Amino acid sequence: MASSLLCVHAHPDDEVLFTGGLLARASDQGHHTTLVTCTDGRWGYSPGYVEVGHDDHDPDATAAQRTEDLHASAAILGVRDVIQLGHFDSGMRGWEVNTWPEAFVQQSTERVASDLAALIDERQPDLVVTYDRFGVYGHPDHVKAHQVTVAALQMTTTRPKFLVVTVTPQNAARMMSSFSHDTGFLPQWLIDMGEFGTPEEAIVEVIDARPWLSVKRAAIKAHESQVDNHFFLGLDDAQFASLLGTERYALGEV
DSSP states (O other), X not given: OOSEEEEEXXXXXXXXXXXHHHHHHHHHTTOEEEXXXXXXOTTSOBTTTBOTTSTTOOHHHHHHHHHHHHHHHHHHHTOSEEEEEEEBOOOSTTOGXXXXXXXXXXXXXXXXXXXXXXXXXXXXXXXXXXXXXXXXXXXXHHHHHHHHHHHHHHXXXXXXXXXXXXXXXXXXXXHHHHHXXXXXXXOHHHHHHTXXXXXXXXXXXXXXXXXXXXXXXXXXXXXXXXXTHHHHHTSOHHHHHHHHSEEEEEEOOO
């Protein structure tokens, strides 16, 4: 385990859903952890669970709530430093906001990467982690975060180990099956997830997150403002462990 770790994520709540075990374990082992979140999550659920498209949805209030949630989650996971780049959430793949000039996906990769590279050179992490090149399941902001991280690592004088969090096709299929069985529907992000996955033989590190499942559950609860997370909070311990008890990482390519 590296003595210092820097994770790059797209939205508030991604830090626990994808790398919560890694962050909690690193903290427990005394390593310095830095979390970089690229967007403000403004296209999530507004306070009161008001969804995007409703007349009462308030993007600014949503961003403020998700910032509060992010800091609460990070504290539970033991993250030392939380850095928000503050870009606009781009929404799910295919949404009109993908094309807005303010959207994260519309920002210059080189410009955002330059800011991240300066941060990496300042913090000198031993390990940098972000999503795989598919953004795990195709979310445009996840893909952009991967591209920005790769570009930043190409600019830095620092040479940390680079890992990408990913899923195997089997794990993706199990998540889809669990969601559809327990809820009767599949959210769009899981439908998209079925298109992706990293072969098992390409996985170079597997985090057994089971010792930190109560921590992960508490950190997810900090993001309870987002209705999709209620699914995870409703799982019993065995189901929760099956879906979130293992985190898989492949080597990133720079």
